[in-house]
Amino acid sequence: MNIENHNNVCQEEVFSFLFNAHSKAIFRSIFYKYGNEEKAYDVVQEAFVKLWEHCAKVTPEKAKSYVYTIANNNYLNVLKAEKVRMRYNNSGLEKDRTQESPEYLLEEKEFQQKLDNALNNLPENQRQTFLMNRVEGKKYAEIADLEGVSVKAIEKRMHLALKTLREQIDGI
Amino acid sequence: MKENYLAKWLNNELSEAELAAFKETAEYASYQRIIEASARMEGPAYDNKAAYQQLQAKLSGKDKSKMTTGKVIQMRPVRKLMAIAAAVVLMIAVSFWFVNSQEETISTLYAQSTTHTLPDASEIILNAGSEISYSKKKWDKRRVVSLEGEAFFKVAKGERFSVATDLGEVWVLGTQFNVEHRDEYFEVTCYEGLVRVNFNGVEQELPAGSSFLAINGKVIPVEGPNADGPSWLNQESSFKSIPLKYVLEEFERQFDIEVETRDVDLNQLFTGTFSNTNKELALQSISSPSRLTYDLDGENVIFYAEDTP
Numbered sequence: 458m459n460i461e462n463h464n465n466v467c468q469e470e471v472f473s474f475l476f477n478a479h480s481k482a483i484f485r486s487i488f489y490k491y492g493n494e495e496k497a498y499d500v501v502q503e504a505f506v507k508l509w510e511h512c513a514k515v516t517p518e519k520a521k522s523y524v525y526t527i528a529n530n531n532y533l534n535v536l537k538a539e540k541v542r543m544r545y546n547n548s549g550l551e552k553d554r555t556q557e558s559p560e561y562l563l564e565e566k567e568f569q570q571k572l573d574n575a576l577n578n579l580p581e582n583q584r585q586t587f588l589m590n591r592v593e594g595k596k597y598a599e600i601a602d603l604e605g606v607s608v609k610a611i612e613k614r615m616h617l618a619l620k621t622l623r624e625q626i627d628g629i
Numbered sequence: 630m631k632e633n634y635l636a637k638w639l640n641n642e643l644s645e646a647e648l649a650a651f652k653e654t655a656e657y658a659s660y661q662r663i664i665e666a667s668a669r670m671e672g673p674a675y676d677n678k679a680a681y682q683q684l685q686a687k688l689s690g691k692d693k694s695k696m697t698t699g700k701v702i703q704m705r706p707v708r709k710l711m712a713i714a715a716a717v718v719l720m721i722a723v724s725f726w727f728v729n730s731q732e733e734t735i736s737t738l739y740a741q742s743t744t745h746t747l748p749d750a751s752e753i754i755l756n757a758g759s760e761i762s763y764s765k766k767k768w769d770k771r772r773v774v775s776l777e778g779e780a781f782f783k784v785a786k787g788e789r790f791s792v793a794t795d796l797g798e799v800w801v802l803g804t805q806f807n808v809e810h811r812d813e814y815f816e817v818t819c820y821e822g823l824v825r826v827n828f829n830g831v832e833q834e835l836p837a838g839s840s841f842l843a844i845n846g847k848v849i850p851v852e853g854p855n856a857d858g859p860s861w862l863n864q865e866s867s868f869k870s871i872p873l874k875y876v877l878e879e880f881e882r883q884f885d886i887e888v889e890t891r892d893v894d895l896n897q898l899f900t901g902t903f904s905n906t907n908k909e910l911a912l913q914s915i916s917s918p919s920r921l922t923y924d925l926d927g928e929n930v931i932f933y934a935e936d937t938p
Binding site (some may be wrong): 473501543545565569582597607613616622 | 928
């Protein structure tokens with residue numbers, strides 16, 4: 458669907474298109490920043506309710522950053538940051554069991570634990586940028602757009618995130 | 630090595646020579662391993678369809694007319710009624726737009742301030758990142774200005790003049806005063822005459838040379854100003870025992886810059902002044918009394934606690 462031809466968020470098809478296109482990314486982005494799945498889900502739902510209520514005032518092009526800003530603000534207003542626990546898909550590792558020794562698997566799990574801890578120690582913005590890029594595959598420009606900062610600022614966050622992760626994992 | 634080279638590396642933006650040099654470093658293997666491990670990470674589950682259904686349930690509870698999923702069968706009398714209703718809605722909308730268009734709004738961006746004269750010659754000076762609005766048409770009857778941000782008022786003598794913010798209201802007769810409202814921060818300083826502050830339903834009179842401050846709904850006793858106008862009129866930002874958080878936010882507004890902090894206690898109180906024109910000087914004025922160090926890079930600045938490595 459081409460949203461340019463439907464410049465009214467009040468139309469249900471436009472609204473549902475926007476929801477399907479953006480709600481997941483916004484939800485995960487908020488989760489990576491603050492670490493509570495349930496609350497992240499709730500603030501995103503609330504933000505879309507707000508979007509619907511103000512549908513006449515928000516253009517489809519602005520809707521994504523509108524919802525993200527509201528969800529982010531709502532989160533900041535009521536809640537404090539919590540730990541981000543990442544899940545790993547280790548099926549690839551375990552399938553290779555014939556080639557990989559049990560020591561290797563154990564070591565890899567330990568490494569994941571260290572990485573998790575290091576991620577939790579990162580500033581919110583850096584953790585969010587890192588995970589949006591690495592897990593969600595978002596480009597720097599897309600993250601910059603969502604956060605309302607320059608691409609250079611995102612590159613800086615990414616650089617610092619990776620640098621700090623390594624320093625913590627290597628125990629420097 | 631190149632600035633932000635790790636970010637460039639992930640984006641395949643390093644040249645062959647740069648990449649080769651990077652691979653030579655002792656850290657390369659660790660970086661590589663982090664990227665491999667993070668590739669196996671999975672985001673939390675999210676079901677678009679279920680989430681949308683849940684949202685629809687919420688919306689239908691609020692407003693049934695707006696979102697209907699069933700098929701609408703129209704009948705003639707209903708259609709006529711709809712036409713009348715639509716005409717009425719249109720008329721209301723047009724008149725609403727007409728009334729609204731009489732609303733005057735003046736706003737400033739970050740790193741910007743402006744002076745505006747009201748219809749009765751009262752003067753308003755807006756600090757960076759602020760907005761005021763008022764009704765030009767009804768000005769003779771009601772002198773009310775809504776404010777988001779910070780502004781200094783020089784009020785012409787006349788009927789009651791008031792400034793409305795989300796957190797509280799300020800009423801005055803001819804006088805000069807400053808109002809700042811940002812998120813949960815509400816401060817009023819009276820420089821001349823007398824103002825009355827209404828905060829959470831409690832009224833308080835503020836004579837010349839005194840201030841009122843409330844943060845997060847709590848009234849905090851403060852000393853009055855020691856100048857005859859707010860410091861920002863002289864391109865400076867002054868603070869007396871104000872949480873560092875608000876100081877850094879003001880810094881962001883004055884220089885249109887993004888501030889990040891690491892291991893910094895944002896609730897520690899800051900007393901001091903920073904320049905609104907000289908960034909380097911301002912950074913030093915903020916960092917040294919708070920025992921912070923900083924790292925300035927274009928439109929970004931990061932503050933660290935002095936004892937972090």
